[in-house]
Every structure is written in structure tokens, then in C-alpha cells.
Amino acid sequence: MNKKENSIKNWLKENRARGARFLQILVRENSTRGNESSAQAIIIEKCRQLGLTLDIWEIGGKELKEHPAFCCDRQNFEGNPNLVAVLKGSGGGKSIILNGHIDVVPVGDEKNWKHDPFSGTIECGKLYGRGATDMKGGSVALLLAMESLIATGVKLKGDVIFQSVIEEESGGAGTLAAVLRGYRADGAIIPEPTNLKIFPKQQGSMWFRITVKGRAAHGGTRYEGVSAIEKSLLVIERLQKLEKDRNASITDPLFDKIPIPIPINIGKITSGEWPSSVPDRTIIEGRMGVSPEETIEAAQQEMTDCLQELNQKDEWFKENPLQIEWFGGRWLPGNLETNHPLIKELSKSFIDIKGVAPLIEASPWGTDGGILSNVGNTPVVVFGPGITATAHDANEHIDLEDLFISSEIIALTLMKWCEVHE
Amino acid sequence: MNKKENSIKNWLKENRARGARFLQILVRENSTRGNESSAQAIIIEKCRQLGLTLDIWEIGGKELKEHPAFCCDRQNFEGNPNLVAVLKGSGGGKSIILNGHIDVVPVGDEKNWKHDPFSGTIECGKLYGRGATDMKGGSVALLLAMESLIATGVKLKGDVIFQSVIEEESGGAGTLAAVLRGYRADGAIIPEPTNLKIFPKQQGSMWFRITVKGRAAHGGTRYEGVSAIEKSLLVIERLQKLEKDRNASITDPLFDKIPIPIPINIGKITSGEWPSSVPDRTIIEGRMGVSPEETIEAAQQEMTDCLQELNQKDEWFKENPLQIEWFGGRWLPGNLETNHPLIKELSKSFIDIKGVAPLIEASPWGTDGGILSNVGNTPVVVFGPGITATAHDANEHIDLEDLFISSEIIALTLMKWCEVHE
Numbered sequence: 001m002n003k004k005e006n007s008i009k010n011w012l013k014e015n016r017a018r019g020a021r022f023l024q025i026l027v028r029e030n031s032t033r034g035n036e037s038s039a040q041a042i043i044i045e046k047c048r049q050l051g052l053t054l055d056i057w058e059i060g061g062k063e064l065k066e067h068p069a070f071c072c073d074r075q076n077f078e079g080n081p082n083l084v085a086v087l088k089g090s091g092g093g094k095s096i097i098l099n100g101h102i103d104v105v106p107v108g109d110e111k112n113w114k115h116d117p118f119s120g121t122i123e124c125g126k127l128y129g130r131g132a133t134d135m136k137g138g139s140v141a142l143l144l145a146m147e148s149l150i151a152t153g154v155k156l157k158g159d160v161i162f163q164s165v166i167e168e169e170s171g172g173a174g175t176l177a178a179v180l181r182g183y184r185a186d187g188a189i190i191p192e193p194t195n196l197k198i199f200p201k202q203q204g205s206m207w208f209r210i211t212v213k214g215r216a217a218h219g220g221t222r223y224e225g226v227s228a229i230e231k232s233l234l235v236i237e238r239l240q241k242l243e244k245d246r247n248a249s250i251t252d253p254l255f256d257k258i259p260i261p262i263p264i265n266i267g268k269i270t271s272g273e274w275p276s277s278v279p280d281r282t283i284i285e286g287r288m289g290v291s292p293e294e295t296i297e298a299a300q301q302e303m304t305d306c307l308q309e310l311n312q313k314d315e316w317f318k319e320n321p322l323q324i325e326w327f328g329g330r331w332l333p334g335n336l337e338t339n340h341p342l343i344k345e346l347s348k349s350f351i352d353i354k355g356v357a358p359l360i361e362a363s364p365w366g367t368d369g370g371i372l373s374n375v376g377n378t379p380v381v382v383f384g385p386g387i388t389a390t391a392h393d394a395n396e397h398i399d400l401e402d403l404f405i406s407s408e409i410i411a412l413t414l415m416k417w418c419e420v421h422e
Numbered sequence: 423m424n425k426k427e428n429s430i431k432n433w434l435k436e437n438r439a440r441g442a443r444f445l446q447i448l449v450r451e452n453s454t455r456g457n458e459s460s461a462q463a464i465i466i467e468k469c470r471q472l473g474l475t476l477d478i479w480e481i482g483g484k485e486l487k488e489h490p491a492f493c494c495d496r497q498n499f500e501g502n503p504n505l506v507a508v509l510k511g512s513g514g515g516k517s518i519i520l521n522g523h524i525d526v527v528p529v530g531d532e533k534n535w536k537h538d539p540f541s542g543t544i545e546c547g548k549l550y551g552r553g554a555t556d557m558k559g560g561s562v563a564l565l566l567a568m569e570s571l572i573a574t575g576v577k578l579k580g581d582v583i584f585q586s587v588i589e590e591e592s593g594g595a596g597t598l599a600a601v602l603r604g605y606r607a608d609g610a611i612i613p614e615p616t617n618l619k620i621f622p623k624q625q626g627s628m629w630f631r632i633t634v635k636g637r638a639a640h641g642g643t644r645y646e647g648v649s650a651i652e653k654s655l656l657v658i659e660r661l662q663k664l665e666k667d668r669n670a671s672i673t674d675p676l677f678d679k680i681p682i683p684i685p686i687n688i689g690k691i692t693s694g695e696w697p698s699s700v701p702d703r704t705i706i707e708g709r710m711g712v713s714p715e716e717t718i719e720a721a722q723q724e725m726t727d728c729l730q731e732l733n734q735k736d737e738w739f740k741e742n743p744l745q746i747e748w749f750g751g752r753w754l755p756g757n758l759e760t761n762h763p764l765i766k767e768l769s770k771s772f773i774d775i776k777g778v779a780p781l782i783e784a785s786p787w788g789t790d791g792g793i794l795s796n797v798g799n800t801p802v803v804v805f806g807p808g809i810t811a812t813a814h815d816a817n818e819h820i821d822l823e824d825l826f827i828s829s830e831i832i833a834l835t836l837m838k839w840c841e842v843h844e
Contacts, residue, residue, distance in 0.1 A: 106695060108638050108702055134640075203642055207697040218814060219687030219709040220625055220787040229688050233655065265641030266651050267697040269704075272690035275629040275750065276709035279689060287641040287698035329698060365642025392640040392699045393647070 001352055004420060008148045008411050009353075015144065015151075016404050020127065022046070023140045023403070024120035027129035036080040036102050036166045039136070043102065043164045046143055047085035050150055052162065055084040059166070059177035067180065069375050071171040071206075071330035082174050083164040084183055087146055093157025093419035097188035097378060098146070098410070099175060099368055100139030101168030104131035105392050112394035128397040133386035137398040138191030139164060141385055144404070145411035158418030161185055168368050171329040175368035179376035187342040187417060188378045189410060192367050193386025196402055196409075198350070199363035200343050201254055202382055203262055204290030204333030204370055206326055208303065209283060210235060212271075213320040216280040225278030226316055229271050232282040234310060235322060239264050239286075242306050246299075250291060254338070254362035261362065262289030264303075292335040292362065300326060331366025332374045334382070342381050342417065349412035353405060364388070383409075423774055426842060430570045430833050431775075437566070438826050442549065444468070445562045445825070446542035449551035458502040458524050458588045461558070465524065465586045468565055469507035472572055474584065477506040481588070481599035489602065491797050493593040493752040504596050505586040506605055509568055515579025515841035519610035519800060520568070520832070521597060521790060522561030523590030526553035527814050534816035550819040555808035559820040560613030561586060563807055566826070567833035580840030583607055590790050593751050597790035601798035609764040609839060610800045611832060614789050615808025618824055620772070621785040622765050622803055623676055625684055626712030626755030626792055628748055630725065631705060632657060634693075635742040638702040647700030648738055651693050654704040656732060657744065661686050661708075664728050672713060676760065676784040683784065684711030686725075714757035714784065722748060753788025754796045756804070764803050764839065771834035775827060780805075805831075 001009070012019075031039035047054055060077050064070055083102075089095070107117040107130050115121040117130040127137070142162060149156065161183055165174030212232045217225025243264040255261040266286040272279030290299045304324060311321040336343065338360060350358040369380035385402035423431070434441075453461035469476055482499045486492055505524075511517070529539040529552050537543040539552040549559070564584060571578065583605055587596030634654045639647025665686040677683035688708040694701030712721045726746060733743040758765065760782060772780040791802035807824035 105699065108695065108699070112638075112702065205642060205698065209697075218787065219685060219689055220627060220711060222685045222687045223681040224811075227688065229658070229691055233658070236651070236655065259645040263641060263644045265644045265698060265700060266649065266694075267641055267699050267701060268694035269651055269701075270692050272688075272707070275631075275689040275707040276627065276687060277689050278687060279691075282691075285694075285697040289642060363642075365640055388643055389639065389646045392696075393638045394702070 004154055005412055005415065007152045008154065009408055011148045011152050012144060012404060012408050012411065019140060019144050019404060020122065020400050023127055023137055024122065026136045026140065027120035027127065027132050028118055030118050031102050031104050031131065032106055033103055033170060034080065040081060040083060040102050040164060043139065044083055047162065050147055052085035052087055056081045059174060063180055064173065064177050067176060069176055069332065069371055070173060072167060072173040073328055074170065080166055082166055082177055084178055085162045087160040089156045089158040089418055090421040091157060094186035094417050095159040095161065096414065096417055097161045097163060097183065097185040097372065098142040099163045099165065099188055099190045099372065100135055100142055101174065101368065102164050103166050103169050104134065105169050108394055114395055125400050126397045127400055128395060130396055132398045133193045133396050134391035135192050135384065135386060137386045137403050138193065138384040141191050141403050141407040141410060144407035145414060148411050149414065154415065155421040156414065156418040157421050160414060160418060165368065172331060172368045172371045175371045176375060179371060184376045184378050188372050188380045190367050190369050190380060190382045191384025191406060192382050193388050193391050194363065194382055194384050195388055196385060196406060197359040197361050198343060198346060199361060199382040200336040200338050200340065201292040201362040202334035202367050202369050203362065203364055204296060204331050205287050205366045206290065206296060206330040207285065207287055207328040209285045209325045209327050210307065211323040212282040212284065214278060214280045217278040219276035219278060222278050228279045228282040231316060232271065232284060234314065235284060236266065238306050238310055239266065242303060246302065252362060254360065257361060258364055262291050264288050290333050292333040296330065296332065332370025333366060334369040334373050334380055336379050336381060340379055342379055345416045346381055346383060346413050349409045349416065352412055353408045426576055427834055427837065429574045430576065431830055433570045433574050434566060434826060434830050434833065441562060441566050441826060442544065442822050445549055445559060446544065448558045448562065449542035449549065449554050450540055452540050453524050453526050453553065454528055455525055455592060456502065462503060462505060462524050462586060465561065466505055469584065472569055474507035474509055478503045481596060485602055486595065486599050489598060491598055491754065491793055492595060494589060494595040496592065502588055504588060504599055506600055507584045509582040511578045511580040511840055512843040513579060516608035516839050517581040517583065518836065518839055519583045519585060519605065519607040519794065520564040521585045521587065521610055521612045521794065522557055522564055523596065523790065524586050525588050525591050526556065527591050530816055536817055547822050548819045549822055550817060552818055554820045555615045555818050556813035557614050557806065557808060559808050559825050560615065560806040563613050563825050563829040563832060566829040567836060570833050571836065576837065577843040578836065578840040579843050582836060582840060587790065594753065594790045594793045597793045598797060601793060606798045606800050610794050610802045612789050612791050612802060612804045613806025613828060614804050615810050615813050616785065616804055616806050617810055618807060618828060619781040619783050620765060620768060620803060620805045621783060622758040622760050622762065623714035623784040624756035624789055624791055624804055625784065625786050626718060626753050626788045627709050628712065628718060628752040629707065629709055629750040631707045631747045631749050632729065633745040634704040634706065636700060636702045639700040641698035641700060644700050650701045650704040653738060654693065654706060656736065657706060658688065660728050660732055661688065664725065668724065674784065676782060679783060680786060684713050686710050712755045714755045718752065718754060754792025755788065756791040756795050756802050758801050758803060762801055764801055767838045768803055768805060768835050771831045771838065774834055775830045
């Protein structure tokens, strides 16, 4: 490790308490969908203090909404802007996008949390709260890495394009808007919670909604109706089989350690209105994983075919066919070759800091990387601190040590990728 | 048939048009929950004209609200009174309660009605409207039967205690209040819509709510969570088995024609909030049928035991036990022996009028008979005109011919049961 690298490492070690404090402030701002502005304001102020060139805008408009990759049911983006903050290079080096999202998912049942989900409580080196891991922690790692360069006087040749976007959890409209605004680069790092694993490939995904019909009747004579709940059991079983079949065909070794490389998650069921009536409709909503090797369209067709099969086999479904909609979120899969220079540089930096080789796997979820790579033509690696298992869960938390380690690894990678202006 | 019986039959035949007109006026008053007073006023005025001894009161008070059979979420009974109107006998005969409820269920989607639900339109001998069948038609049959006795100068030995109660559709607080006010008798007829079948037994029922816990996780790594929907499948399966077992043990021939004598109806399921999260909670709500041979408590215990069994067998439920609540509606079962004198007298009268034997079955729903028999210790038979299948449905209607026939059968039964004072 050279002198500059060492001074960056030292600066990051000395500023850990500040970094933790910054994440705490950020977690305390509830930035669920539609409420992103107050957390975003904290990021914006930080970037302003760092002297970055700011581009703050409310997404929307015809070009975005009519883009084939636009997938969003939100009507109003007013007051909750996207941010791009550029650390301009001196020229001649490769550029890089550092992309984090500011939106977080709902907290679920608050009773399951041991701390207030927006407290940012620190306990035994872990910071708790919705978004701590997914992915305010990652964004803080990016900002610390950039700040360490600025603070230690390291000038880069290539541009570092930091992005704090909205709407990642609902389909990536924020990142798509940034791509359409012209932000592309020679590479990109997205510090989603990978437990410090390197993910060149990412599972894509999309949401589905299946409507199952029944026929209402009084519960006391329920045999005179057809229960939409009972009919739904057939659909759930068929989806379980589809998941099994699809995963059996995955052979990529990057997926070796992943129990279900491309899951079909049933996330929501609602059926019936009255305990003593036979329910006449069930709505099943879920998320279908998409392999890096397939298209969104091919995966959709497989599920549609399954339901079609049920519509033909089952007497009730023959007359009352299952209906499927693809709504809400959709994340394109990502697929970077494992020997891409960005993977190589990141791995080298990982070894410099950690002294061991990184685990290289495929990610079990889609990220905005799918849009960056497929639409923005920017090679993407997903690598970050944060604990995959706690994302979207109660008691979401991040190991602060990992956050700081990742900022060191990212800072070193920026120096190698963008090159240092001597 | 003797002379007095014949003159009553003739009076009823001659007064059919008046009876139909009276039902029409009654149906035109919307008497959904909380709005019972205007329809009740019409009944009260009729009873006053008949010279009955009136007892009109607003239900409520400590004794009612603290009674174990009280099951009601209504706060305010003001302005919507209960009515008991007694035709005092000369003494020495058996007394009888004639019980009808004045409340009707909501109309549902008005678009599904071919006539205004409160029009009382008569078409091809059928009278249409909410409450026509359930059970203003039945109450009119009772009043016609009583009027025929009075008009033809027949004096009875036993008391005839006519009741027009509120709250039947929501758990029976009106009838419970009448029982607690002291109204009990040697027998009771409730003319709910049985299609002129005789129901000595009635299925009881109650509502349940089961909470199934899961552990949230991101849908892309759903194997790190525990799906409350998948765990619910075990609960649904177990409830299906419980329903099967419980119904297999029903041997009463009165249930022979009923596919599922005591159904467990799952009426409502809600689980999850987000398509791409593993749901951490499912709420299952339903209605459990209760056999005439068992108590509410025993049926509850069976379901509780089933869930307890799952809590012990399943590793997840061991740590995250299923929870059950009994909430909302509850209707006590009714159970009169088929050779009870009241059934015999009613059957004889039926044969006298119709010339064929009545169908004797068990009802697939609870009535206020459960409260009258269990709390009031009054033997109850449910028998009335009205079409079971149209109750609670759009286009509810009653066949007027059946209404008049039932009033003849009831009048004859009163003469036999209470005995005629010569």
C-alpha cells in the first residue's frame, strides 16, 4: 500500500465516530416512499459541504414515463428529489458512478422491533433502524470514501458521480431518471447490503398480482359457494412447483451457495370481507426472481403458462380463469463477466484491506444495477456493507466495522479505477 | 278439522289481501341496524289495534350487558325499542312465545336488485324487498294467525306472547333482553325462512380470528425468513381436517340432506404488506358451525386443541405459537327432540292444512332460538315461510302463498298447544 493509500486509510479510521453519527442522523429520518425529502436533504447538505457539483431535480416527465424500463405506479414525485453530486476529475481517467438509494421499505409490525425503527440505536457496534443496512449504510460508506479523498488532498483523473436516488424499492425510476438525464460512466459500484461479498451478477425481479375468483355464499351453507381461498391453495402449490423447476435449471457456480437462486415470493394475500361469508375473490401479490441469463419477458411467460395450465385443468378455473398482472416494481437482472476490470480492481482493494480474497457470488435480488447496465450501458458491480438477512426485516441493522471497512475498500478502488492525478 | 278451525282458515283466506298489504307497508320501512323504530312502530300499532298487552322498552342495562350470552358491539339502543305483546289466555293452557326480529341486514350492492329494495313490489305472487323473507314475512304470518283467533272469537287458555325484537342479525341481544325481562314459555315458534320446513335443531356458530406469525425477510432471499402465508397453509389444512372430523361424527338423520352440517368457513385472510417481502403475519377470520349436540365452549375447545397440537408439532409454532380469538358474532345452537309435543302439534297442523307431511331437518344457521332455549329454557321450533336462499341476498322475496299457509298452520297449532277455552 502506498503513502496516499495509507493516509486515506488512516483518515477513515480516525473519522469512524463521525461516520457512525452521520448514519444515525440519516436513519432517524423516515424515508419510506413519498417521504424521501428529509433524509435526502441531509445527503444534499453533506455533498454541498464536500464541494461536489450538485444536480437536484424532481423526476418525471414524458421521456421517463414512456421509457420501456419505467415501471412505477407513483403519481407524484414532487418534493422528493433525486440527487447527483459529481467530484470532477482532472481528466484522462475512467469515470465511475457510486449509486445508493434513499428510499426504505415500511417497518412492518413495530412490535417486532426491539428499538424504535427510526432510532438509529447503536448497540455492540451495530446500528439499528429501517434503512441502516438497505441502504443508508452503503451510501454513508460511499460518502466517507469520497470525503477521505478530498480531506487527504487526493485528486482523481476520472469523474466520481455520486447518486442518491429515490424509488429503488419500487422499480428503479430514480436511477432510470438519472440515466436518462445523461449520467453514464465506465463503471459503477452499488453498495447494497452484500455482507462485503462481490456480486457481478444480480437476480432480476418483478411483481405480479394474481386474481382468483370464487362464488359467495353464507358460511353456514358454504358448500353452496366456491371459496376463493380454497381455490388459491391450488395456485400457491403451482407457484411452489414453478419455483422448484426454475431453480433446478440454474447451473451458474456463482449461485452455488444460494439456496433458492431465483425465488418466487408470495408477499401478500387478501381475500374475503366477512367471517361468515364464502370469499369470492383472492388477490395474491408477489415477487418473481429473474435469472441473469434470462429476460424479464421469458420469466413472465413461464408464470403465465403455469396459470394457463391451471385454467385448462381445473373445472372452476375453466369458467373463471385466473388473471395475472405485472404491476409495480420490476428490476432488470445484472450480468457482468467475473473477469471484468472493475471486479479485478475491487477484488485487489479488498485483499489490500482485508488480507483475504473476497467471495464472489450472484446477488439474490435485483438492484438499480439492472437499469444502469441494461439501459445506461454502464458495467455494474454490487458490493457493500450491510447484512442481507436483516434488509426489509424487523431489527434491521448494520455492523459499523463492515461499513468502515467497505469505505476503505471503495476509496482504494476509486484511486485505482479513476487514477490519481499526481 | 273442527268448526272453529274451519272458520279461522276461512278468515285467513278472506284476509289475504290485507295481509299482503301489511307486509308491503312493513318492508317499505328500512329497518337495518340502528333504524328499527319506524318498522317497529307499525308492528306496535297493529298489536294495539288487536288489543294485546304491550310492553315496549329500550334494551340495555347492566344485567343484559354482563350476561355471558350477550354478544354485541352496538353502543346505543335508544329510540329503537323491543316489543312484547301478549294475548292473555284464560288460564290452564300451555303458553307459547312467537318470536320475530324486526332488524334486517344491509341491502348490499343496490345494482344487483331488480326492484328498489324497500319497494315491497309484488310480482307473480311474490313480494320483493329487504326483510320480505328474513323475516318480516314471518312476523306478519304470526300477527295474521293471532288476528284470526281474535276476529273469529276463539279464546285460548294459554298465553300467546308475541315478540318483535331488534339485533337478531348481530348476535341476539334483543331476544336475550326479552328473556332477562322474564318472558319464558312452554314453547316457542320462530318463523325464520325455512321454506316451510320444520327445524327442531339449529346449527349454532361463532366467529374466530387466528393469528399466524412469520419472520419477515427480503423476497429475494426468502429462505432467510419464514413466510406467514406458507405457515398458514398448515393451519388451513388442519382446519379442513377438523371440519371433516367434526362432521363425520354427526349422525343425526336431521342432517342427512346437508352436505356439511357444521362447516368451518374461512371467510377472510389478510397477510403481508409488500410483494417483495416475506410476510410476517397472517390473520385468518372465519365462522365455526356448532352442532346442536354440543356447547359453544366445547366447539371452541376443539379448535383450540387443534391449534395447540400444531403449536407442539411444528418447530416454528413451538417458538411462535398460533393465537386464537373469539370475536364478533356468536349464535347459540338449538336442540329440541324431534318427538317433542310442540313438533308433533306443529306437524299435525301442517298435515291438516297441506295434506302432506312436513320436512323435518336441522337448520344450517343459528337463530334467536339458541338464546330462547339455552338461556330462557323455552323449547323452540323454527318454522316459517320465506325462501332461505334469498335471505341476505339481492332480490330477497317471499312467496305470499306460503306466508298465508304458514299463518293457517300456526293458528291451528296455537289452538292445539294453548287449548281453546270453550
